[in-house]
Amino acid sequence: NRRSNTALNSELETIPGIGKQSVESLLQYFKSVKRIKEANLEQLSSVLGVSRAKKVQAYFLKKE
Numbered sequence: 001n002r003r004s005n006t007a008l009n010s011e012l013e014t015i016p017g018i019g020k021q022s023v024e025s026l027l028q029y030f031k032s033v034k035r036i037k038e039a040n041l042e043q044l045s046s047v048l049g050v051s052r053a054k055k056v057q058a059y060f061l062k063k064e
Contacts, residue, residue: 015055
């Protein structure tokens with residue numbers, strides 16, 4: 001659903017240090033927020049680099 005994808009994209013943009021370009025890169029690679037949440041640090045790092053990958057991973061771990 002396009003509306004929920006937009007909401008999830010904006011959720012990703014609320015992660016400190018993660019901007020629109022990073023969100024677009026993540027979604028282009030992983031195709032969904034669910035897959036981003038399930039990705040390990042190595043997978044995230046291959047798209048964003050280590051420091052941003054840690055921020056994304058920490059954000060989703062904190063939300064659980």
